[in-house]
Amino acid sequence: MKTHLEKTIFIVDDDPFWQSVLSQVLSDMGFKNIQLFNNGKDCLDNLHLNPSLVFLDYQMDETNGLEALPHIKSKNSNTNVVFCTSFEDLNVAISAMESGSHEYLLKSRATKTEVTRILTSLN
Numbered sequence: 001m002k003t004h005l006e007k008t009i010f011i012v013d014d015d016p017f018w019q020s021v022l023s024q025v026l027s028d029m030g031f032k033n034i035q036l037f038n039n040g041k042d043c044l045d046n047l048h049l050n051p052s053l054v055f056l057d058y059q060m061d062e063t064n065g066l067e068a069l070p071h072i073k074s075k076n077s078n079t080n081v082v083f084c085t086s087f088e089d090l091n092v093a094i095s096a097m098e099s100g101s102h103e104y105l106l107k108s109r110a111t112k113t114e115v116t117r118i119l120t121s122l123n
Contacts, residue, residue: 005030007052012043012068013084014060018107022055022084025112029119040068047075053122055105058085058092066095073100080122084110 009031013019019036026034035051037043040063043054054072058065065083072079082103083096093104103118 006032008033008035008049010035010037010043010051010054012037012040012054013057014038015057022110025115028112029116039063040065044068044071047072050076051079054079054081055084056081058083058087066099069096069099069101082118
């Protein structure tokens with residue numbers, strides 16, 4: 001059985017800076033299996049890796065976060081999804097939560113403390 005820190009985490013975002021920041025926060029917390037994807041399509045093509053957690057960006061080329069989210073949840077309903085965006089949009093937040101997102105994370109508020117709070121709420 002995999003320990004908490006060995007579980008697969010996907011970061012799905014077309015912003016390499018955000019990928020780097022979030023990946024570093026998770027690595028500093030001890031997570032080892034972090035997969036990076038630049039768009040929703042690549043994420044969906046790799047769901048066979050059975051991620052426990054997906055940090056999913058809203059605005060991306062090809063397949064955006066709201067399009068990818070139902071496919072992620074249909075593949076494995078136990079996969080936790082944290083919907084990430086730079087935009088404070090209540091309608092997007094509601095849509096994400098209704099589609100199965102566990103949490104809605106504004107990138108401007110993404111501190112190590114906030115990521116820790118989210119990860120703690122998943123257990």
